[in-house]
Each structure stands twice: as structure tokens, then as C-alpha cells.
Amino acid sequence: MKFEVSVLDWFAKLWEIEKNEYWGYVTTGGTEGNLHGILVGREQLPDGILYTSEDSHYSIFKIARMYRMRCVKVASLISGEIDCAQLETSLLANKDKPAIINLNIGTTLKGGINDLDLVIKTIDKCGFTNDQFYIHCDDALFGIMLPFMKQALRISFKKPIGSVTISGHKFLGCPSPCGVLITRLKYINAFSRDVDYIASRDATITGSRCGHAPVFLWYALTIKGLTGLENEVHNCIFKARYLLNQLRGAGIGAMLNEYSNIVVFERPLDDNFTLQSLCIAKDVGSRNCACSIHKLSRNY
Incomplete structure (x- = not known):
């Protein structure tokens, strides 16, 4: 659908990833985006441990149960952002296992923005190489807001992140729940499958999806500019x-x-x-x- 491609290209440009390097789709909302992003991480690192702060959206802990992943809950600072000192301790305690890290770019209750750059430095300090960790950014609300604020944290695929998701029914105000998930194209072939029934490949969570959601998103982005x-x-x-x-x-x-x-x-x-x-x-x-x-x- 042209509307969906247009929306995805808009966000790919916002998060600085080339058209031939990304894969994405319009989701039912932030939870599905988290489901997909963490699934991509798990497929890349099958025995990886999921790390997330105690202030994370409830969907993250639900996802850990659904995927039967070991989940390490990291303490949060008073602001709601992840405590990188405790993250470092947790990573070092499990250095024999890859790390799948969920970062909240704006926590639900406090709006705490995890410092992506500091987290990357922490991972590097612990000795994890690029093929030993995967970062998913739950950017549900602030993913559209932060790029328009000077000196705010910048989410970019030029940094070693694996996926980003936003919600379209929050700041953009779409009339029904929807969202966007963007990840790196090179990851998708690991679990996408040819489906005879639809004569296409599918790598989405839900399969069938609402055709109105991409239109709502496209309209919101276009009308506001x-x-x-x-x-x-x-x-x-x-x-x-x-x-x-x-x-x-x-x-x-x-x-x-x-x-x-x-x-x-x-x-x-x-x-x-x-x-x-x-x-x-x-x-x-x-x-x-x-x-x-x-x-x-x-x-x-």
C-alpha cells in the first residue's frame, strides 16, 4: 500500500536509515511494535537475556512471558530512566549470555528518557561486541516529539540499535490504535516466510492488518507537516x-x-x-x- 510505504519512509528518514536498509510495517500500536522488535532481537540472539527497567511498559514483561525469555528487571532512577550502574552490574553478572535490551524513550508514568548513548557506552564497557547485543527502543510517545526539541536525545540507526517503535494514537492523535515498527532489513529474513495463501512473504506479528491505519498516519503527518x-x-x-x-x-x-x-x-x-x-x-x-x-x- 502506497500510504504505508510513505509513512514508513517518513519515519526511516526521521531515524536516519536508508530506504534500502530498513524494513517496517504499520502495527496495531506500541505493544505490537514491542512484540516484533524483541522478537527480532531474540531471533538474532536465541539465548539472549532480556534487560529492561522496572519502569518499562507492562507489555515488555508480558512479552518476556510469552516468548519464555529470561528477563532481568533493572532498577530505575527517580526520573524513571534506567539505572546504568545497575545495568552494568547485571550485564557483567551474565556476560556469558548475549544481551537484548529494551530501552524506554519516555516511560509511561514519569516520562523518563533512557540515555541511549550512555547505555551503549555501558554495554561497550562490559565488553559486549556488536554481535552480542541487540537494542530495541520503545519510543511510543516521545519518538515523534524528541526530534523537534534541540539538545534532546537523538534516536538514530546510525547508532547500534536494532529496532524502534512508536504509537500513532498518542501524540499524532490517530482515531484508532496504531503504530510503526522499523528495523534493519538484514534481520528480517531470519523469520520471514513465503505464504502461498497471500502469494507474498510475511514477517508481521498479526498477518492480516487494518488498511485504515496507514491512511490515518499518513493524513496526520501530511496535514500537520x-x-x-x-x-x-x-x-x-x-x-x-x-x-x-x-x-x-x-x-x-x-x-x-x-x-x-x-x-x-x-x-x-x-x-x-x-x-x-x-x-x-x-x-x-x-x-x-x-x-x-x-x-x-x-x-x-
Whole structure:
């Protein structure tokens, strides 16, 4: 489908991989993208151990159970990003096994962005060569936002990553769940198969897929354009910071990671607290600002 190819080419350019070097498809959302990305890693490194932070999306732990992979849960920093000191300890403790690493580029609850460059340095420090590790980037929300923020972490296939996935129904606002998965073309032949029924090769998770999703994604990217997306990103960040200041001004403990639009505030003690917090949030902006709000314990 031309719409799907157009969408994939758009993201391939965003993540700096040549057209003849990538393979991808439009998924049902971030979970399917994670399913596929980690499957690619497992096919490359069949006896690999999956490493992921405790703040990872729940789908990662579900995937580990589905694939019956050994999963090492690594501690997170207060920001929600992975603790690279503990990652190093875990990698060294299992140096006889390859590493399949899931990196959250924006955790669900705190918006913690794992430092890809620091993780790569940590892997290198532990003595793993390029054929001994695979990195999957769960870029569900921030994958479209970060490229439009100066000095923010850059996700690029020029770095030794294996796959990236984003969700289309979050920041882009597609009306039904969808997403995009991009990986390196050289990995796909390992588990793609010729299917007589469809007279084609298939390497997707679901097989049959919704034909509307690529159209929704193409429309969102086309109608907004690069300038529109950049403006929306900066609008989201501005409103998130405004919300943070309003909550703190009202005496409500809150935090906001740099380059994040997810505002975290202390767990409500009563209904009045909840109503006060939500009223402040409602005043900040419209649904399109994509400003996420999460409630956590006082020990955030």
C-alpha cells in the first residue's frame, strides 16, 4: 500500500536509515511494535537475556512471558530512566549470555528518557561486541516529539540499535490504535516466510492488518507537516511546564522530566485534592496538547 510505504519512509528518514536498509510495517500500536522488535532481537540472539527497567511498559514483561525469555528487571532512577550502574552490574553478572535490551524513550508514568548513548557506552564497557547485543527502543510517545526539541536525545540507526517503535494514537492523535515498527532489513529474513495463501512473504506479528491505519498516519503527518508537528511539540512542553508551576503554586508536590510532557504529582489523600488537581489540569489546555498527567505516591 502506497500510504504505508510513505509513512514508513517518513519515519526511516526521521531515524536516519536508508530506504534500502530498513524494513517496517504499520502495527496495531506500541505493544505490537514491542512484540516484533524483541522478537527480532531474540531471533538474532536465541539465548539472549532480556534487560529492561522496572519502569518499562507492562507489555515488555508480558512479552518476556510469552516468548519464555529470561528477563532481568533493572532498577530505575527517580526520573524513571534506567539505572546504568545497575545495568552494568547485571550485564557483567551474565556476560556469558548475549544481551537484548529494551530501552524506554519516555516511560509511561514519569516520562523518563533512557540515555541511549550512555547505555551503549555501558554495554561497550562490559565488553559486549556488536554481535552480542541487540537494542530495541520503545519510543511510543516521545519518538515523534524528541526530534523537534534541540539538545534532546537523538534516536538514530546510525547508532547500534536494532529496532524502534512508536504509537500513532498518542501524540499524532490517530482515531484508532496504531503504530510503526522499523528495523534493519538484514534481520528480517531470519523469520520471514513465503505464504502461498497471500502469494507474498510475511514477517508481521498479526498477518492480516487494518488498511485504515496507514491512511490515518499518513493524513496526520501530511496535514500537520514538519512545522505543525514542531509547533505542537513546543506547545505541549510549554503547557506541561505551566501545569507543573500551577500545581506547585497550589502546594501540590509535582515533577516534570526535561523534554517530557508527563506531569507527575503526589497521590491524592482525599477527593478534594483530586478535584483541585484535575481542575488545574483542565485549565491548562485542550485534548490536542497531549499533556499527560499521572498520580504517584509521595515518594516520586
